[in-house]
Structures are given as C-alpha cells and as structure tokens.
Amino acid sequence: MTSAPAPAAAPARPRPRVLLASTAVSVTALLLLVAVGTLFHEPLLIPPLAASMALVAGTPDLPLAQPRSVLGGQLLSALTGFAVLAVTGPGPWGAALAGGLALGVMSAARTPHSPAAATAVIVTLQDPPFRSFLALLALASLLLVATGLAGARLSGRRYPAYWL
Numbered sequence: 001m002t003s004a005p006a007p008a009a010a011p012a013r014p015r016p017r018v019l020l021a022s023t024a025v026s027v028t029a030l031l032l033l034v035a036v037g038t039l040f041h042e043p044l045l046i047p048p049l050a051a052s053m054a055l056v057a058g059t060p061d062l063p064l065a066q067p068r069s070v071l072g073g074q075l076l077s078a079l080t081g082f083a084v085l086a087v088t089g090p091g092p093w094g095a096a097l098a099g100g101l102a103l104g105v106m107s108a109a110r111t112p113h114s115p116a117a118a119t120a121v122i123v124t125l126q127d128p129p130f131r132s133f134l135a136l137l138a139l140a141s142l143l144l145v146a147t148g149l150a151g152a153r154l155s156g157r158r159y160p161a162y163w164l
Contacts, residue, residue, distance in 0.1 A: 073113025081123025
C-alpha cells in the first residue's frame with residue numbers, strides 16, 4: 001500500500017531586499033507602461049503586461065519570465081490575434097479562439113508566456129492598427145525585460161536565466 005504524496009508547502013517568504021526591489025521595479029515598470037500606453041492611446045495593454053511584469057519581477061527563474069518568452073510570447077500572441085481577426089472580424093467568439101490558439105502557438109515556438117494570451121484577446125476585440133500596435137507591444141515588452149534586469153541587480157537575484 002502506497003501513501004499519498006505530502007501536500008506542497010507554501011512558497012518561502014522573500015527576503016526583504018528581494019521584496020522591496022521586485023515591488024519597486026514592478027510599480028516603476030507599470031507606471032512607465034501607463035505613460036507609454038496613454039501616449040499611444042493603448043491603455044488596454046496594461047492588464048496582460050502587468051501579469052507579465054508579475055512573472056518577471058516575482059518569479060524571474062521561471063521559463064515564463066525569460067526574455068525569450070516575454071518578447072516572443074507577446075509578439076506571437078498579437079500576430080495570432082491579428083490572424084484570427086482577419087478571418088473572424090472583431091468580437092468575443094474570435095477573441096476566445098485567438099486566446100486559445102495563442103497558447104498553442106507559444107507552446108509550439110517554445111515561448112510559453114500565459115499573460116500573452118490576453119494580448120491575442122485584446123487584438124481580436126479591439127482591432128488596433130497592426131504596425132503601431134506591434135511596435136508599442138515590442139517596446140513595452142522590452143521595457144519589462146529591462147526593468148526586470150534592473151530589479152535583479154537591486155535584489156541580488158539572477159535574471160534572466162537564459163536569453164534565447
């Protein structure tokens with residue numbers, strides 16, 4: 001007779017330096033994203049990018065937080081959203097399809113980044129201008145990675161674990 005596996009323990013409490021640095025970097029990055037989003041009239045990018053920043057600042061060792069996944073996942077998901085939009089037009093049915101397909105595209109490309117599925121949904125619901133949206137998304141994703149690098153220096157953590 002085998003016994004059931006022991007339940008997983010809650011994560012360890014972060015060291016104060018890590019907690020302060022990751023919080024400060026997250027707030028800074030999100031305020032910068034609001035400024036950029038306001039400047040380019042794209043405030044809806046904030047929710048998926050806030051989730052991306054939570055991964056980069058809070059769990060920088062996970063594959064989901066690596067630059068390859070943040071940049072690649074966001075851009076591939078946006079492209080998936082635009083492809084679905086071209087077929088279905090804007091709306092909730094296409095948005096649901098785009099979100100699900102984006103997860104598959106990211107997995108196939110080895111760029112897992114679950115917050116980016118929301119980017120595909122936003123594209124399909126919002127129908128933004130292709131070039132300016134992709135440029136803004138690339139800039140915002142690079143900003144997240146850059147602030148993640150700064151946060152790692154402040155906290156003494158390692159980021160990224162890998163680039164490509």
